[in-house]
Amino acid sequence: MARPVDPHAKIELLRAAEAVFVEHGLEKAHVEEITARAGKSKGSFYLHFSSKEEAFRQIVETTIARLAGYLEQMEPASLPEPADLSEMIESWFELEVELFEFLWQNRGVMRLLLQGGGSADFGYLIDAFAERARERTKEWLRLSVERGHYRKDLDVEVASLVISGAYDRLARALVRLDKKPDIRGWVRGAQRVLLIGCCAPAVREVVDQSVSEFVEPIPASAASVKPGGARKFRRPA
Amino acid sequence: MARPVDPHAKIELLRAAEAVFVEHGLEKAHVEEITARAGKSKGSFYLHFSSKEEAFRQIVETTIARLAGYLEQMEPASLPEPADLSEMIESWFELEVELFEFLWQNRGVMRLLLQGGGSADFGYLIDAFAERARERTKEWLRLSVERGHYRKDLDVEVASLVISGAYDRLARALVRLDKKPDIRGWVRGAQRVLLIGCCAPAVREVVDQSVSEFVEPIPASAASVKPGGARKFRRPA
């Protein structure tokens, strides 16, 4: 045994790879650019990864796996039985905020995935996640209908699509911002619109209050960025 | 003048190109495969297009342009002043159904675009469309608030994001189906969920009725496919 492996090598390569993949997408990312940024030789890349695709997969799958963890937390069974709807709403709110904070932290990779930058072969990861998110939504919808919070005639199939679609759009808007927006405000806003549509007429007033009542005292600094309008959509030359 | 140009050549090339692009995405689509499918030689491709990218752009931009036409029709100014909210709802419904029918007809190209299959250089087309759709939504929201149909305290920024996000998701679900679903049912379902959340409390009952009242008599054949669950998300080998 002589010359121990550089313990930082793989990590540095992964970091450089992430940056390059985010910048160019899988196809147009060049191994030589990755190794150059990591201060390594091209050959060393293949000491740690069997191919460019494998490195990409490693980056992308770990991110998605961590993301899926947040969905796990939202399982109905793993939340304490709430006293009432407004308490429920608060639990959801905090969990959703956590998830969006994660998205913000990992916005580079998430942007890549959401925009299909990693060739069609990796799209299934986002699709699978979206599908699971929707299933979770359905669980909650059914439960809430049973509990009498939501309208009996709610079409769970369509409502889950609408709700998960709305959060999907929020996510897509988030990951392309340069400056961190008021995430709590976004999530609260989404709740405000979506909950009312699901609720049984009798409990609408409760929700009307809940979603207003809990509006954060806004820290004067970072409340101004509104969702959307992240960039001008000019056609690249 | 001798040997007139084959008048079908370009059209056949475009059709073949569309098929190949949809199947493989821009990067992995090979000119030779396109010409082979069109029964032409590789060289003939370059008699009609200056590059692979140009052909792609031609296909994609015409589709988006036609799509944008539907958005045009939805301009508040180009719709007759409605007698009441439920009449309004009906106009929206028909226009939205038309748009989704178009998406279904062009689901190949739309799927390509929505999944970023055409390299990042063309993502701006979908982004721009989504942005315009959201702007249109905002116009309607503001108008409806003015008219007293929607809640005075509606956050137009967030609501527009949620609504356009919901339709976005519907679109993404649609374009990946193999069998045509009950589009009218989908759109009606989305309306049902979204409208209530926007409405002023006073007019909620009206909407409750509208969205039920107008439910189509379902032609026994094609009402069963529900949104989502289009495929199993297995990882490709």
Next chain:
DNA sequence: CGCATAACTGACCCACCGGTCAGGAATCAT
């Protein structure tokens, strides 16, 4: 110090594919 061992390097290899163009084929005029 010098040898053995294993990590690391980067010049090279080669498959691939977008794009070209010289030559062949089809058509029309005479």
Next chain:
DNA sequence: ATGATTCCTGACCGGTGGGTCAGTTATGCG
């Protein structure tokens, strides 16, 4: 039929970049 003209073909070219491996360098051990 013959030639003029234009269309069309597919073998070829050249840049590109993923992946390799013979050689180099660093480290530990006796």
